[in-house]
Amino acid sequence: MNICASAETFMVSLKPNLMCTCLRPQTFSNGLLRETGEWVINFPSADILWQVDYCGQVSGRDVDKFAATGLTPLPALHVRAPLIKECPINVECRVRELASFGSHDLFVGDILAIHADEEVLDEEERPNPRLMRVVALCNREYWQPSTYLARLRFSQSNPPGTVRGLAPEASPGSAPGKTEEASE
Ligand SMILES: Cc1cc2nc3c(=O)[nH]c(=O)nc-3n(C[C@H](O)[C@H](O)[C@H](O)COP(=O)(O)O)c2cc1C
Numbered sequence: 001m002n003i004c005a006s007a008e009t010f011m012v013s014l015k016p017n018l019m020c021t022c023l024r025p026q027t028f029s030n031g032l033l034r035e036t037g038e039w040v041i042n043f044p045s046a047d048i049l050w051q052v053d054y055c056g057q058v059s060g061r062d063v064d065k066f067a068a069t070g071l072t073p074l075p076a077l078h079v080r081a082p083l084i085k086e087c088p089i090n091v092e093c094r095v096r097e098l099a100s101f102g103s104h105d106l107f108v109g110d111i112l113a114i115h116a117d118e119e120v121l122d123e124e125e126r127p128n129p130r131l132m133r134v135v136a137l138c139n140r141e142y143w144q145p146s147t148y149l150a151r152l153r154f155s156q157s158n159p160p161g162t163v164r165g166l167a168p169e170a171s172p173g174s175a176p177g178k179t180e181e182a183s184e
Contacts, residue, residue, distance in 0.1 A: 001073060001082060003065040004029035005056030007137045008104060009041055017111040019093055022104040028060040033107050037095040038079035042087035045120075045133035046144050051086075052135065053142070078112040088120040088132050 006029075008022035019041060023030040033039050044052045051069040058065065066073055073082035076092050083090035093109030100106075120131040129145065136143045149164055 001066065002029055002032055002060035003042075003055045003069070003071065003084070004060070005052050006041075012108055018096065018108055019091060019111055020106055020108045021093075022106050024104055025100070030105060032060075033095060034098070036080060038081050039093055039095075039107070039109065040076055040079060040081045040083055041091040041093060042084040043089040043091075043132065044084075044087050044135060046135050047133060048086050049135055049142060076113070083115055088117040089127060090115040 004023070004027060006021050006023065010020060012018040012020045021033075021039065021041065023033065029039075048069075048071070051071055054069055055065050058068070065071070072085035074085050076083050076090075079092050079094060081092075083092075091111055092113040092115075094112055095107050095109050097108040098105060099108075116127060120127055122128045122131075130148070134145060136145050150158075150162075154162070
């Protein structure tokens with residue numbers, strides 16, 4: 001059982017439902033994934049940023065990161081790797097393919113289950129990035145993207161130059177529900 005920070009984790013396919021994580025061969029986690037063929041992608045919130053950074057600085061070879069961070073392991077439904085209670089979204093995965101390119105190995109996995117805390121879902125049961133307090137890593141800095149900009153496909157009903165489109169109704173703290181011209 002281990003925790004590893006991974007920025008190189010993303011969706012690969014919707015049908016079949018696949019995600020991937022890219023891990024350097026030197027990491028302890030790389031060996032664990034090869035050995036068990038299973039892992040859980042835990043989406044953190046800004047509330048546990050210290051723990052995220054810590055888990056990306058030390059190795060599970062040397063440290064029990066659950067004990068060191070105080071994060072809480074919870075049993076998963078289909079895999080032996082644990083969910084993390086403090087993460088609002090946890091995705092259980094089983095390795096389908098492994099590809100090695102150089103600095104990182106690509107683990108592509110079938111999504112077996114998605115666990116989402118009610119508190120981070122909107123009325124349509126979609127994860128709301130603001131409620132999740134999503135953390136982004138850019139230029140070796142952590143950021144919290146929380147400004148709503150527009151709905152997908154807003155370019156189809158708004159003129160060029162519009163940088164803010166239709167706001168999501170009832171999204172906490174969102175922009176008003178009308179089309180806005182670029183103003184900032
Ligand atoms: C925010 C953040 C993101 C990271 N993303 C990755 C990544 O995608 N792939 C990777 O191999 N290492 C990544 N790292 C580095 C590993 O988390 C780090 O080497 C860690 O100590 C490996 O732990 P382990 O040996 O217990 O597996 C990241 C580190 C941080 C802080």
